[in-house]
Amino acid sequence: MAEKMIKPRSGLKGFIKKEAIFLIFIAIMIAFPFVLNIITGTGLNAGITKFWQGQLITFFIMAVFAMSYDLLIGYGGILSFGHAASFGGGAYAVALLLKHWAPNILSNYRITIGNLDITEATVLLVVFLVVILVSVLIGLLFSATSIRLKGAYFAMLTLALGSAIHILSKATDFHKWTGADEGLHGVPLPVWLNPTQNRLTVYFIALGFLLLCYLVMNRMVNSPTGRVIVANRENEERMRMIGYNPVIYRTIAFLSASIFAGLAGALYAIWNMSATPTMTSTVTTINALIMTILGGMGTLVGPIIGAGIMQIIGQFFYTWFGARWPLVFGVLFVLIVMFLPYGIIGTWRLRKSSIKNNIQKFFRLFSKEK
Amino acid sequence: MSNEIILEAVNLSKVFGGLVAVDDVSIKIQKQTMHAIIGPNGAGKTTLFNLLSGVMPPTNGSVIYKGNDITRVSPQKRAHLGIGRSYQITNIFPNLTVLENIRLAAQAMGKDNFKLFQLADNFHQYINKSEEVIDMIGLSGRELFMARDLPHGEKRKLELGIMLACDPELLLFDEPTAGMSSEQVPELIKIINKVVHQKDRTAILVEHRMDMVMSISDVVTVMNQGRILAEGSPHEIATNKQVQSAYLGDLYGELT
Structure with missing residues (x-):
C-alpha cells in the first residue's frame, strides 16, 4: 500500500518522467540560439541572436543565484538579507584574481603536461577554488550569527552584515584594487571565455552551470540532510527534541547556499567582465527574493521561472515602457502575490487538481452548448 | 517492575x-x-x-x-x-506529510544524517520503521496526508508517533x-x-x-x-x- 505509493521512481526513466518539464526547457534553451539564427539570419555571434543570448546568460546566472536563495529561505526558512554578499564575494574574488594576479602568472610561468599548456586552465581552477573558499567563509560568517538570533533580529543582523560587505566593496581605501564606487572593469579573460568574442561558449557554460546546479540542489533538498533542513524550517523545537542539532543544519544550509551564490557571482563577473558594488548590495538580494517569491518558495523550479520573468519580461517591458518599466513590473508583482500567494509553481502544485478540474469544467461548458 | x-x-x-x-x-x-x-x-x-x-x-x-x-x-x-518527549500543545512539522514527520524522527537515530547527495527515500530502513510506527499509532492510510490537515485527535497520535520513531x-x-474528546481518549x-x-x-x-x-x-x-x-x-x-x-x-x- 503506502510503501508502493512512496517508492521513488529510480533509474533514468523515472528521472526523465519526473523532470520532464525541466529537461524540455533545457532542450529549448540549447536549440534557441541556432533557431533564432535561422529565423533572423544574423549569424550566431552578431545582432539580435547575440543580444538574446546575452539576456539568457544573465537569466541563467540569476536563476542559479535565486535557487541558492530558495535553498536558504524556501527550504531552510532562513530569511537572510545579506545573501548578495556571497554573490558579490564570488564576483570580486574572480575579478580581483583575474585582474591583479592571473596576468602576472600567465606572463611569467608556464605549466605544461607534455606538450599541453595548462597554465590557463590551472589559473582558472585556482580562481574557482578561491571563489569557493570565499563563499564558505562568508557563509560561516552569516551562519555564526544565526546561532543565537531568531526571526526579525536575525534578519536585521544579516542586513547589517550584508551592508558591511557592500560598504567594504566600495570603500575608497581599496580603490587601487577594487576600483571603489566604479568597481572593477575590463577583467582580462582568455579568448575562448570572452563573452564579446565567443558569446555562444559563455551561453553554453551558463546553461550547463544552471543544469548542473539545479541537479545538485534538487538532489540536496531530497537528501537525508536536506530533509532535516526542511524540518528546521517547520519546527525547530521539535527537531531538537528528536535529536537534531539545529545549528549544524542551519550552517550546512548557509554554506551550500553561499557556495552556489558565490559560483553564480563568479560567472556573473566573467560574463560582465567586471565586478561592481551593486553585486554585493541589498538590491541584488531583494531581486533574488522577488524572483523566488514570483516562482514559488521551496520549489527550486520556481526561482528559475521567477528569474526568467524578471529578465525576459523585464526586457520587453523596457522596450514597451522605457525607463518606467519597474513601475509596471511592480503592479504585476503585486497582482501575482495577491492571486498566486505561493508563487507560480507553488500555487500550481498546491491547487493542481482543482485547477485541472476547473479547466475541464470550463471546456465541458462549451461542449454542452453545442 | x-x-x-x-x-x-x-x-x-x-x-x-x-x-x-x-x-x-x-x-x-x-x-x-x-x-x-x-x-x-x-x-x-x-x-x-x-x-x-x-x-x-x-x-x-x-x-x-x-x-x-x-x-x-x-x-x-x-x-x-x-529520552523521548511529546508535547501538550501539538508540536509537529505542519507542512510535511505524516510519513515524513515520522521518518525524520526515525532518521535522527541513524547514521545517515549527513549524506547530502543521496536520496532520502532510498533509505528504506527508515521508511519501514515509520510504517511500523504509523501502524502502531493507528494512522495507516494517512501516510501522505499533510500533518496540518489531520483532525486534532490524529495530530495527537502523530505527536506520539514522532516520539516513538526515535525508539526511546x-x-x-x-x-x-x-x-x-472523551470518546477518543480510550x-x-x-x-x-x-x-x-x-x-x-x-x-x-x-x-x-x-x-x-x-x-x-x-x-x-x-x-x-x-x-x-x-x-x-x-x-x-x-x-x-x-x-x-x-x-x-x-x-x-x-x-x-
Whole structure:
C-alpha cells in the first residue's frame, strides 16, 4: 500500500518522467540560439541572436543565484538579507584574481603536461577554488550569527552584515584594487571565455552551470540532510527534541547556499567582465527574493521561472515602457502575490487538481452548448 | 517492575523572575513503570517536564539519568540517550506529510544524517520503521496526508508517533489527551499502554484526567504550587486526605 505509493521512481526513466518539464526547457534553451539564427539570419555571434543570448546568460546566472536563495529561505526558512554578499564575494574574488594576479602568472610561468599548456586552465581552477573558499567563509560568517538570533533580529543582523560587505566593496581605501564606487572593469579573460568574442561558449557554460546546479540542489533538498533542513524550517523545537542539532543544519544550509551564490557571482563577473558594488548590495538580494517569491518558495523550479520573468519580461517591458518599466513590473508583482500567494509553481502544485478540474469544467461548458 | 531507578531529579528548582514554578522537587522514576504526575493548573508539571527533557536549564538541582548527571545536556543529546518527549500543545512539522514527520524522527537515530547527495527515500530502513510506527499509532492510510490537515485527535497520535520513531527508553508524555474528546481518549490510552509495555519502556505521564491516570499508572505523584504533595500507588493517592483537600476535594470528590 503506502510503501508502493512512496517508492521513488529510480533509474533514468523515472528521472526523465519526473523532470520532464525541466529537461524540455533545457532542450529549448540549447536549440534557441541556432533557431533564432535561422529565423533572423544574423549569424550566431552578431545582432539580435547575440543580444538574446546575452539576456539568457544573465537569466541563467540569476536563476542559479535565486535557487541558492530558495535553498536558504524556501527550504531552510532562513530569511537572510545579506545573501548578495556571497554573490558579490564570488564576483570580486574572480575579478580581483583575474585582474591583479592571473596576468602576472600567465606572463611569467608556464605549466605544461607534455606538450599541453595548462597554465590557463590551472589559473582558472585556482580562481574557482578561491571563489569557493570565499563563499564558505562568508557563509560561516552569516551562519555564526544565526546561532543565537531568531526571526526579525536575525534578519536585521544579516542586513547589517550584508551592508558591511557592500560598504567594504566600495570603500575608497581599496580603490587601487577594487576600483571603489566604479568597481572593477575590463577583467582580462582568455579568448575562448570572452563573452564579446565567443558569446555562444559563455551561453553554453551558463546553461550547463544552471543544469548542473539545479541537479545538485534538487538532489540536496531530497537528501537525508536536506530533509532535516526542511524540518528546521517547520519546527525547530521539535527537531531538537528528536535529536537534531539545529545549528549544524542551519550552517550546512548557509554554506551550500553561499557556495552556489558565490559560483553564480563568479560567472556573473566573467560574463560582465567586471565586478561592481551593486553585486554585493541589498538590491541584488531583494531581486533574488522577488524572483523566488514570483516562482514559488521551496520549489527550486520556481526561482528559475521567477528569474526568467524578471529578465525576459523585464526586457520587453523596457522596450514597451522605457525607463518606467519597474513601475509596471511592480503592479504585476503585486497582482501575482495577491492571486498566486505561493508563487507560480507553488500555487500550481498546491491547487493542481482543482485547477485541472476547473479547466475541464470550463471546456465541458462549451461542449454542452453545442 | 524492577527497583532500578532510570531517572532521578534531585532538589530541582526553576524560578521565573519572582515566580517559583518548581520548588525543590526530588523525584525518582523506577524502570518499567508508568509514573503519573498530576496536579492542578499552574502546579509546575510542565515546567518540571521541561527541566527533565532539557528544554530549559534548572535554577538549582540536577537531573540524573541512568546514574549520569544530565542537567546540562542539550535536548538533542538527551534524545540520543533514549529520552523521548511529546508535547501538550501539538508540536509537529505542519507542512510535511505524516510519513515524513515520522521518518525524520526515525532518521535522527541513524547514521545517515549527513549524506547530502543521496536520496532520502532510498533509505528504506527508515521508511519501514515509520510504517511500523504509523501502524502502531493507528494512522495507516494517512501516510501522505499533510500533518496540518489531520483532525486534532490524529495530530495527537502523530505527536506520539514522532516520539516513538526515535525508539526511546524513557517516554515523557505531556498531557497526551489534551483537547481530545472523551470518546477518543480510550483509544489513545490503549496505544500508550501498548507502546509502553511492548518494549519494557518507562513512561512519565503528566495528566489532567484523573480517571485516565488512575487506570493506567503504577505510581502517582501529586504536585501543587511547585512542590510534591504526595506520592504513592493510585489507590493510596485516591484515599490520601491531604490530596483530597488540596486538589481532589474540589474537582474529583466523587472518586473517593
